[in-house]
Structures are given as C-alpha cells and as structure tokens.
Amino acid sequence: MEMVVTGQEEVKPFNVDWLKSVRGCSQLVLKPQTTAEVSQVLRYCHEKNLAVNPQGGNTGLVGGSVPVFDEIILSTALMNQIISFDKVSGILVCQAGCVLERLNEYLEEQGFIMPLDLGAKGSCHIGGNVATNAGGLRLLRYGSLRGTVLGLEVVLADGSALNCLTSLRKDNTGYDLKQLFIGSEGTLGVITAVSILCPQKPKAVNVAFLGCRSFAKVLETFTTCRAMLGEILSAYEFMDEKCMEVVERHLKLSSPVADSPFYVLIETSGSNSTHDEEKLNNFLEQAMASGLVTDGTMLWSLRERITEALTHEGYVYKYDISLPVAKLYDLVTDMRARLGHSAKNVVGYGHLGDGNLHLNVTADSYSHSLLDAIEPFVYEWTARCSGSISAEHGLGFKKKQFIQYSKPHEAVVLMQQFKAMLDPKGILNPYKTLPSAP
Numbered sequence: 193m194e195m196v197v198t199g200q201e202e203v204k205p206f207n208v209d210w211l212k213s214v215r216g217c218s219q220l221v222l223k224p225q226t227t228a229e230v231s232q233v234l235r236y237c238h239e240k241n242l243a244v245n246p247q248g249g250n251t252g253l254v255g256g257s258v259p260v261f262d263e264i265i266l267s268t269a270l271m272n273q274i275i276s277f278d279k280v281s282g283i284l285v286c287q288a289g290c291v292l293e294r295l296n297e298y299l300e301e302q303g304f305i306m307p308l309d310l311g312a313k314g315s316c317h318i319g320g321n322v323a324t325n326a327g328g329l330r331l332l333r334y335g336s337l338r339g340t341v342l343g344l345e346v347v348l349a350d351g352s353a354l355n356c357l358t359s360l361r362k363d364n365t366g367y368d369l370k371q372l373f374i375g376s377e378g379t380l381g382v383i384t385a386v387s388i389l390c391p392q393k394p395k396a397v398n399v400a401f402l403g404c405r406s407f408a409k410v411l412e413t414f415t416t417c418r419a420m421l422g423e424i425l426s427a428y429e430f431m432d433e434k435c436m437e438v439v440e441r442h443l444k445l446s447s448p449v450a451d452s453p454f455y456v457l458i459e460t461s462g463s464n465s466t467h468d469e470e471k472l473n474n475f476l477e478q479a480m481a482s483g484l485v486t487d488g489t490m491l492w493s494l495r496e497r498i499t500e501a502l503t504h505e506g507y508v509y510k511y512d513i514s515l516p517v518a519k520l521y522d523l524v525t526d527m528r529a530r531l532g533h534s535a536k537n538v539v540g541y542g543h544l545g546d547g548n549l550h551l552n553v554t555a556d557s558y559s560h561s562l563l564d565a566i567e568p569f570v571y572e573w574t575a576r577c578s579g580s581i582s583a584e585h586g587l588g589f590k591k592k593q594f595i596q597y598s599k600p601h602e603a604v605v606l607m608q609q610f611k612a613m614l615d616p617k618g619i620l621n622p623y624k625t626l627p628s629a630p
C-alpha cells in the first residue's frame with residue numbers, strides 16, 4: 193500500500209480526468225489512511241502555502257477532481273473503512289474513500305441499500321459523491337444527499353478537524369454546517385467521513401422499458417405513471433433515439449422494444465411483488481405502451497452506459513441542466529438546429545423525473561469554433577427558463593465561469609466570502625467552483 197506516489201508515470205492517472213479532457217501536472221499524490229493524517233497534510237500545506245487537490249474516485253465530469261497545475265493530490269483511496277452500521281436506524285458511518293458499489297454490496301447483505309446509485313458506482317468514492325452532491329438514478333425515490341447525509345467529518349484548510357458526524361434524523365441546534373460542504377467540491381474542506389441514512393432493500397424491483405412516439409408522450413406517460421404507481425415508482429429515465437443508436441453502435445447492446453423517437457425506463461421498488469406487478473401492468477395498459485418488463489439489469493445498462501458509449505464518438509461536450517420538465521427537450525431540438533452538421537451528434541437523455549437533462553454534443557475531435565457555437569448559447573437558454581447550468585455534476589473547472597447564469601451576483605459574492613473565511617490562503621482545490629476574478 194503506497195501512501196506516497198511520486199514519479200511521472202505513477203502520478204499520471206491522478207492528473208487526468210475520466211473523460212481525458214483536463215490534465216494537471218502534479219508531481220505528488222498523498223494517500224492518507226486516517227483523519228489525523230489528512231489533518232497533518234493540510235496543516236503542513238497551509239503553513240507552507242501549498243495548494244491541494246482533494247480526489248476521490250476521479251470520476252467527475254467537470255474537471256473538478258484533477259489538479260489544474262501542480263497541486264498536491266490528496267487521494268481518499270486508502271480511507272475505505274466502514275465505521276459502523278445500525279440495522280435498526282439504517283444509518284451507515286464510513287470513511288470518505290469507500291467505493292459506492294462496495295458500500296451497496298455490504299448493505300445488501302444486511303437487507304439495506306445506499307440511497308444513491310450512479311453509473312460510476314464501481315469506482316466513485318462516497319466522499320467525492322457528497323462533495324459533488326451527486327444526484328444519480330435513485331434521487332426521485334430517496335431524495336438528494338442534502339437529505340440523506342446526516343453528518344460529516346471534515347478537515348478544514350488549516351488542518352483542524354470539524355466533527356459534525358452526528359447520526360440524528362432531527363437536529364436543529366444552530367446552523368447546519370454540513371450543508372456547506374455538501375456540493376462544495378472540495379473547495380471548503382476535505383470530507384473524511386460520512387454518516388448516511390440508508391433505505392431497506394426493496395423486496396420487489398421491476399423495470400419497464402417503453403418506446404414513446406414523441407416527447408409529449410414521454411411527459412404524459414410520466415404523469416400517468418406517477419398517478420398509477422405512486423409510492424413504488426423509483427426511477428423515471430428517458431433517452432432519445434440518437435442515444436439508442438450510439439449505445440447500439442458502440443456497445444453492441446440492442447433495443448428491447450421497436451424503434452421509437454424516445455425511450456423511457458421506469459423502475460418500481462416495493463415490498464410486494466404481486467401487488468407491484470399488478471400496478472405496473474395496469475399502468476402499461478393505461479399508457480397503451482408496448483413495453484418490456486424484466487428484472488432490469490440489461491435494461492439499466494442501456495441507460496447507464498450512455499456516457500461510456502458517447503466517449504467512443506470522439507470528443508464530448510457535456511451539459512447537465514435542470515429545467516422545467518415541459519421545456520426539457522426543446523433545448524436539445526434548438527441545439528440540434530443551431531449546430532447542424534458541425535456536430536456529429538446532439539443527444540438528450542437523463543433523469544426526467546427530476547427535471548434533469550443531459551445534453552451531450554459529440555464531434556470527432558475538440559474544436560474551439562464548435563464550443564463557441566454551443567456556449568454561451570446553452571447557458572443563456574437555460575437562464576431564460578430559470579434553470580440550472582449544473583444539476584448534479586457540479587461546476588468544477590469547466591463550468592465555474594458560468595455560475596452567474598444560475599446564481600445572482602450577491603449569492604456568488606457571499607460564496608466567495610465563505611471561501612475566504614474557511615480557506616483564507618486559497619489552498620483547497622483552487623481554480624474550481626467559484627469564478628476567478630475578471
């Protein structure tokens with residue numbers, strides 16, 4: 193177990209993001225095992241004015257998890273211990289470097305699951321998930337990490353440890369400081385441990401995959417679905433036909449239903465399989481949709497592996513937008529019309545049930561002129577609808593200059609004041625999240 197990594201080749205994978213679109217040139221990776229070691233590292237770096245890039249599983253999509261220059265990389269890879277799990281309350285306490293999928297496996301053995309699930313589960317760390325406030329595929333059912341994370345332990349820029357690792361459902365004693373660190377992308381402190389509320393593993397899970405002939409039909413089906421499935425609905429995801437083409441072409445998966453302009457994946461999670469199946473079948477009848485219902489693994493991979501399939505196209509420009517659900521797909525249509533043949537593909541998919549669109553534009557390789565055609569158009573479009581330019585991926589390095597499209601000036605100034613208070617020397621994940629001075 194190497195706790196200090198140096199040497200150009202060894203450090204390389206830590207310097208580049210998963211998309212291979214951002215690259216730093218750090219020469220040092222430190223892998224502490226304990227909170228005390230994280231404290232030691234930060235105390236030293238603070239004293240010597242050394243910049244630090246906290247890194248979890250390095251699966252982020254906005255360049256937040258890799259250094260911009262030669263920041264010291266502080267990896268949570270060796271902080272992977274489960275501290276406790278209470279089977280009565282369902283509260284898990286663990287170190288920040290636990291891999292999401294490992295946690296889920298551990299919990300499943302005890303009849304529970306993690307309240308979040310995402311495509312990168314095999315490598316992402318829970319600390320990174322919390323620092324990003326990652327949303328994922330179960331948010332519709334179990335809510336965001338702002339609700340399920342009950343406590344955090346954080347090491348601040350000067351090395352002092354802040355113990356807010358409580359495991360209480362209710363706690364109104366003063367300001368809820370942990371919320372400041374959730375979604376702060378490692379710019380305010382390094383999350384070292386997490387206390388999280390986990391739901392019971394549902395006894396019956398069903399997945400249905402439907403083809404829809406228009407986006408209006410996708411919306412109508414969502415309304416019907418909420419009315420008829422009620423409390424057992426656990427995911428409502430959509431993808432357009434372009435996504436399906438890309439998944440079929442690059443991953444050799446095939447659509448389980450007839451070719452359609454749109455596809456919808458619906459998951460139900462409940463406690464009574466007969467009851468759930470009856471509800472699902474009644475819904476399918478009502479929606480007059482020819483759908484396929486199975487236990488889900490194959491259907492989920494069609495949706496979860498879109499990101500992976502898109503990387504085979506060449507360069508991918510990624511947008512993670514929150515919008516009023518009725519307008520969600522108009523952005524894709526407008527972008528497609530705007531870009532014409534200058535883009536290889538313009539695809540839309542995402543967490544429809546959460547009002548979250550993933551708009552991805554692909555091209556053979558990166559081009560500045562294509563970027564100029566997309567941005568700031570995409571952000572202006574989003575701002576006009578009072579949407580968010582980052583629903584669940586964060587701002588990181590790539591989106592930080594666009595924060596003003598979703599936040600008023602006063603809010604950004606207040607954020608900068610928090611940053612200055614908690615990290616006066618600016619050593620924590622510099623050049624990320626907040627805009628640099630003009």
Ligand SMILES: O=C(O)CC[C@@H](O)C(=O)O
Pocket residue numbers: 253311328495496498499510511512542543550551552
């Ligand atoms: O690659 C993307 O743009 C989205 C990734 C992820 O948030 C998903 O929902 O699949």
Ligand SMILES: [Zn+2]
Pocket residue numbers: 328542543550584
């Ligand atoms: Zn997503």
